[in-house]
Amino acid sequence: MSRAISRALRALAAAASPPPRVLATQDVVAVASRLRRRRRCHRTVAGSASRSRGLSTARDDDDDETSAAPVPVLIVGGGPVGLTLSYLLSRAGVDSTLIERRADGATTHPQAHFVNNRTMEIFRHVSGLERVVTRSQPPLKHWRKFLYKTQMVGGVELGRVDHFAGGGGGGREGEGEGEGEEEEEENRDAASPTSVAHFGQHRLEPELLDRAIAAHPRGIRGFAHGTECVGATCDDDGVTATVRDATSPRMAGAKKNDDEKNAQRERTLRASYLVAADGASSRTRERLGVGLRGTPEMQHLVNVHFRSRKLARALREDDGGDGAAMLYFVFNPSVVAVVVAHDVRGDGEFVAQVPYFPPTQSAEEDFGMEACVGLARAAAGGAAAGENENENDSFDDVDVRSVRAWTMSAEVADEFVAGRGRAFLCGDAAHRFPPAGGFGMNTGIQDAHNLAWKLAVAVASAGDGGSGAPSARNLLRSYHAERRPVAVGNTRLSVSNFRQVLKIPTALGLPPDAAAALTEATAALPSFAAKAALNAGLALGRAQCGDLLLTDNAIGNARRATVKRMCEEGGGKTLRLQFPTEDLGFVYGPGSEHAATGDWARRDRGQSDDGLGTAATLVPPGTLVVGGRLPHAWLSLHLGPNDDRKSAKHISSLDLLELSVLDGAIGGDDAHAAWATQELRSTPGVVFTLIKTLRDDEEPRSHSMRLTLANDTIQRLRDAAPAGVSIRLAIVAPTASIARGVERYYYEGGKRPSDDRFVIAVDEKGAWTRAAGGADAFVRPDGHVAWIGARADERSDDDGDEGVDAGSVEVVAALRRELGMY
Ligand SMILES: Cc1cc2nc3c(=O)[nH]c(=O)nc-3n(C[C@H](O)[C@H](O)[C@H](O)COP(=O)(O)OP(=O)(O)OC[C@H]3O[C@@H](n4cnc5c(N)ncnc54)[C@H](O)[C@@H]3O)c2cc1C
The missing domain is CATH 3.50.50.60 (FAD/NAD(P)-binding domain)
Known part of the structure; x- marks a missing residue:
C-alpha cells in the first residue's frame, strides 16, 4: 500500500473517530505551551x-x-x-x-528524582509522559554511580558503586544515545517495558x-x-x-487568629x-x-538547592570524564553531606542534604544564604574547603536557589x-x-x-442501590487493605536503606548518634553555649575526615579499606539504587496469601516489632499471580491482513490494558486497524481486560472453540459489570497467521464483540507464553491480576467441547470480588 493511501486512510479513520479527550504527545506539548502562557x-x-x-x-x-x-x-x-x-x-x-x-x-x-519502574509504567499511559521523561534523561554515565568522596571534584575517592554494572535495571541512555525500537529489542527480556529514571520532581x-x-x-x-x-x-x-x-x-488590621x-x-x-x-x-x-504509627523525627535535615556551571563542567571532566554521579556522599572537615546531582549539564543543578540538630540549631539561624553557599562550595571541593583558592576551582558561581528544612520520619497512617x-x-x-x-x-x-x-x-x-450494584464501601475499603501493606513494606525498606547509608560514616569514625547525644547533653546550657558546644563537637567529628583519614596511618588506612570493601562487596553493604522486587512484585488481596504459601520466598517484614503492621507479600517481578502486577512481555499489535510486520507496533502485555502508549494513528488499512486507531484515542474509562492466550499446537477448531467461549465469557462479564465498568477482550496469538485467523473469525464472521474494547496481539518471540505459561488472565484497570486460567500445558484440545467455558464462572466471580460485590 502506498504511503499516500495509508495517510488518507489514517486521516479518514481519525475523522471518523470521536474527538480525542486525551491528547497525543504532540498535542499535549502544544496545549502545554498555551497553558504556560495562561498560567501567568x-x-x-x-x-x-x-x-x-x-x-x-x-x-x-x-x-x-x-x-x-x-x-x-x-x-x-x-x-x-x-x-x-x-x-x-x-x-x-x-x-x-x-x-x-x-x-x-x-x-x-527538587526533592524526588528517582522514578522507579512501576511509576514509569503508569506514566506510559499518562499522555506520553514516560517517553518525555525517558528522552530527557541525562546520559546514563552521569547518574549510574554513587560516589563516596572527600569532595565532589578531585579529592580522595573512598568508594564507588555502579548501579548498572552488569546491565541491571534497564537504565537507558538519554538524548540521542540509542533510543527507540533498538532499545526495546535490547530490553526485550527486562522485567518492565520501561526503565527507571533520574528526573527531578520540580x-x-x-x-x-x-x-x-x-x-x-x-x-x-x-x-x-x-x-x-x-x-x-x-x-x-x-x-x-x-x-x-x-x-x-492578611486584611489590614487583622490579628493572628x-x-x-x-x-x-x-x-x-x-x-x-x-x-x-x-x-x-x-x-x-x-x-x-x-x-500515624512508627518513628517520628529520625533526623532533621536542610536541603540546599543550588546551581553551578563550573561545578557541572568540573564533574564532567573529573576523573578522566568519569566524575559524574547521581549521589555524592561527601566527608571532609568542612562538611558532611549527601549531594544529589540532578543535572551535570549546562548550569548544573544540585541539592545538598545536611543534617542539623534542633533545638540547639535552627534552619533559619544556622543556614542563611552565606552559610549555604559556603557549604555547597565546601562539598564541591572549592575554596571553602580551604585550599587552592583560585578562580577555576573555587566554584564561585554557586547560586543557591532555595533552602528547605525537613524532618525524616518512618510513619504510616x-x-x-x-x-x-x-x-x-x-x-x-x-x-x-x-x-x-x-x-x-x-x-x-x-x-x-x-x-x-x-x-x-x-x-x-452512586445512587444505584440495586442488587447488582457494587458496594462502594467494600470497594473503596480495599484501597486501605491493598495499599497500607505496601506502604508498610516500603517504610521498612527505606529505614533499612537509611541504616545502610549510616554504615559508611560509622566506618569513617562518625557515629550517627553522637551529634544527637551531644545536643541532648548540652540542652540545659544557655542557647549560645549549647550552640558553641555542638558546633565544636560537630567540627571535631568532621576532623576525622581530614589528615587522620587521608594520610598513611593505621586508623586512616583501616577506615579507607573498610569503606572501599563495603562498596565493592555490594550485597546490601551500601545503599542500592534499584529494588525490582519491591518496585514490581507487591501482591494485593487474596493472591497475597497464596503467594506467601507458594513457591516464592515470603519477604515478610511484617514480623518486625516497629508496630507498623503487616507488610505486603512480594513475589519476583514477572510472576503471574492473582493480586500481582501483570507480567510484562513484548508483543506486536496485530494490525490487519495487510500488516507487513514493518508497521508492527511493539507493545507490552501491560499495554493490552490501555493502548494510549501509541501516538497517533495505528496504520494498516482495514477495519481492525481503524478500530485500533479509535481505541487508542478514546478515553479509557474503567476497563477490566480478559486476556485469552492461544497455543500454536492447538487445532484451528480448538482456536475457534476457545474464541466462541471467550465471547461467551465476555458477554457474561458485560452482563455482570456495573455502570461505568467496561470489559476488554485481548487475544494473544502465537503467530501472525493465527492472528489473521482470529481477525477473520471476528470480522468476517461478524462475531466481533459489540463494544470497542478489543485487541489482538502476536506473541512472536514467545515472551508472553514464557511469562504467563500460556494461561488466560483477567486483569484489573490498574494492571493487577484478578484471575488466572489454566496454563496452556494443562489444557487439552477438547477443553472447549462442553460448550461452557469452565473459567467463565470464576472470572465473573473475580470481577464481582474486585468490585466489592459480595
Ligand atoms: C530530599 C528528598 C529526596 C527525595 N527523593 C525521592 C526520590 O528520589 N523518589 C521518590 O519517590 N521520592 C523521593 N522523595 C519523597 C517525595 O519528595 C515525596 O514522597 C513526594 O513529594 C510526595 O508527594 P505528595 O504529592 O504526596 O506530597 P507533596 O509533594 O508534599 O505535595 C503536597 C501538596 O499539597 C499542598 N498542600 C499542603 N497542604 C495544603 C492545604 N491545606 N490545602 C491545599 N494544598 C495543600 C502543598 O503545597 C503541596 O503542593 C524525596 C524526599 C526528599 C525530602
Whole structure:
C-alpha cells in the first residue's frame, strides 16, 4: 500500500473517530505551551474556575457554595500524587477539583528524582509522559554511580558503586544515545517495558500539571491554585471542605487568629469524596482524626538547592570524564553531606542534604544564604574547603536557589480510608519515610493508581442501590487493605536503606548518634553555649575526615579499606539504587496469601516489632499471580491482513490494558486497524481486560472453540459489570497467521464483540507464553491480576467441547470480588 493511501486512510479513520479527550504527545506539548502562557494569569483563571464550580476564595463573597452542586472528588494538594490522581480520574471519566495552596502551580524545589519502574509504567499511559521523561534523561554515565568522596571534584575517592554494572535495571541512555525500537529489542527480556529514571520532581510536576489540565473535562477550571483547605467534615453522603484563598495578604488590621475576619475569607465546598494528598505534614489527615504509627523525627535535615556551571563542567571532566554521579556522599572537615546531582549539564543543578540538630540549631539561624553557599562550595571541593583558592576551582558561581528544612520520619497512617468511608489518604499524607531508596513519591503515585479506578466505579454507581450494584464501601475499603501493606513494606525498606547509608560514616569514625547525644547533653546550657558546644563537637567529628583519614596511618588506612570493601562487596553493604522486587512484585488481596504459601520466598517484614503492621507479600517481578502486577512481555499489535510486520507496533502485555502508549494513528488499512486507531484515542474509562492466550499446537477448531467461549465469557462479564465498568477482550496469538485467523473469525464472521474494547496481539518471540505459561488472565484497570486460567500445558484440545467455558464462572466471580460485590 502506498504511503499516500495509508495517510488518507489514517486521516479518514481519525475523522471518523470521536474527538480525542486525551491528547497525543504532540498535542499535549502544544496545549502545554498555551497553558504556560495562561498560567501567568493562573490565579485569575483559578479564581474564575472556583466561581463556576462552587469553590470559593476570599473574593467570591456573594455565593453560597454550600448549596452548589457537589463535585464528585475533591483533591487537596497538587504535588505529584494529587496531580497524578487528577489525571487518572479524568481518564476514568470522573470530574474532580484539585485545590493547591501554592499559587504558582508546581514546586521549584527538587526533592524526588528517582522514578522507579512501576511509576514509569503508569506514566506510559499518562499522555506520553514516560517517553518525555525517558528522552530527557541525562546520559546514563552521569547518574549510574554513587560516589563516596572527600569532595565532589578531585579529592580522595573512598568508594564507588555502579548501579548498572552488569546491565541491571534497564537504565537507558538519554538524548540521542540509542533510543527507540533498538532499545526495546535490547530490553526485550527486562522485567518492565520501561526503565527507571533520574528526573527531578520540580521538572515532573509541571509535566503532570499540563497533562492533568489537558485531560480534565473542565480543563483548567478543575484546578484552584492559591487555595488552601482549612477544614473538612464527613457525613454519610459526602464531605464538606472549608477552603480559603491562600494568596491574599492578611486584611489590614487583622490579628493572628482573628476568627471573625478569617471566617469571612472562608467558603465551603461539597464533594462526594475527598482525597488528602497534602503531603507529609497533612493537616487534612489530622482533621480527619487519623493517627500515624512508627518513628517520628529520625533526623532533621536542610536541603540546599543550588546551581553551578563550573561545578557541572568540573564533574564532567573529573576523573578522566568519569566524575559524574547521581549521589555524592561527601566527608571532609568542612562538611558532611549527601549531594544529589540532578543535572551535570549546562548550569548544573544540585541539592545538598545536611543534617542539623534542633533545638540547639535552627534552619533559619544556622543556614542563611552565606552559610549555604559556603557549604555547597565546601562539598564541591572549592575554596571553602580551604585550599587552592583560585578562580577555576573555587566554584564561585554557586547560586543557591532555595533552602528547605525537613524532618525524616518512618510513619504510616493507621487508616488510609477515613471519614465514614468518604475520605482517603494518598501519598506522603498516608506514609512518610526516609528518602533512601527513592520510594516516597513512587509509592504515592502508585496509591493514586490504585485509588482512581475505585473512585470512578463508586462515583458511577452512586445512587444505584440495586442488587447488582457494587458496594462502594467494600470497594473503596480495599484501597486501605491493598495499599497500607505496601506502604508498610516500603517504610521498612527505606529505614533499612537509611541504616545502610549510616554504615559508611560509622566506618569513617562518625557515629550517627553522637551529634544527637551531644545536643541532648548540652540542652540545659544557655542557647549560645549549647550552640558553641555542638558546633565544636560537630567540627571535631568532621576532623576525622581530614589528615587522620587521608594520610598513611593505621586508623586512616583501616577506615579507607573498610569503606572501599563495603562498596565493592555490594550485597546490601551500601545503599542500592534499584529494588525490582519491591518496585514490581507487591501482591494485593487474596493472591497475597497464596503467594506467601507458594513457591516464592515470603519477604515478610511484617514480623518486625516497629508496630507498623503487616507488610505486603512480594513475589519476583514477572510472576503471574492473582493480586500481582501483570507480567510484562513484548508483543506486536496485530494490525490487519495487510500488516507487513514493518508497521508492527511493539507493545507490552501491560499495554493490552490501555493502548494510549501509541501516538497517533495505528496504520494498516482495514477495519481492525481503524478500530485500533479509535481505541487508542478514546478515553479509557474503567476497563477490566480478559486476556485469552492461544497455543500454536492447538487445532484451528480448538482456536475457534476457545474464541466462541471467550465471547461467551465476555458477554457474561458485560452482563455482570456495573455502570461505568467496561470489559476488554485481548487475544494473544502465537503467530501472525493465527492472528489473521482470529481477525477473520471476528470480522468476517461478524462475531466481533459489540463494544470497542478489543485487541489482538502476536506473541512472536514467545515472551508472553514464557511469562504467563500460556494461561488466560483477567486483569484489573490498574494492571493487577484478578484471575488466572489454566496454563496452556494443562489444557487439552477438547477443553472447549462442553460448550461452557469452565473459567467463565470464576472470572465473573473475580470481577464481582474486585468490585466489592459480595
Ligand atoms: C530530599 C528528598 C529526596 C527525595 N527523593 C525521592 C526520590 O528520589 N523518589 C521518590 O519517590 N521520592 C523521593 N522523595 C519523597 C517525595 O519528595 C515525596 O514522597 C513526594 O513529594 C510526595 O508527594 P505528595 O504529592 O504526596 O506530597 P507533596 O509533594 O508534599 O505535595 C503536597 C501538596 O499539597 C499542598 N498542600 C499542603 N497542604 C495544603 C492545604 N491545606 N490545602 C491545599 N494544598 C495543600 C502543598 O503545597 C503541596 O503542593 C524525596 C524526599 C526528599 C525530602
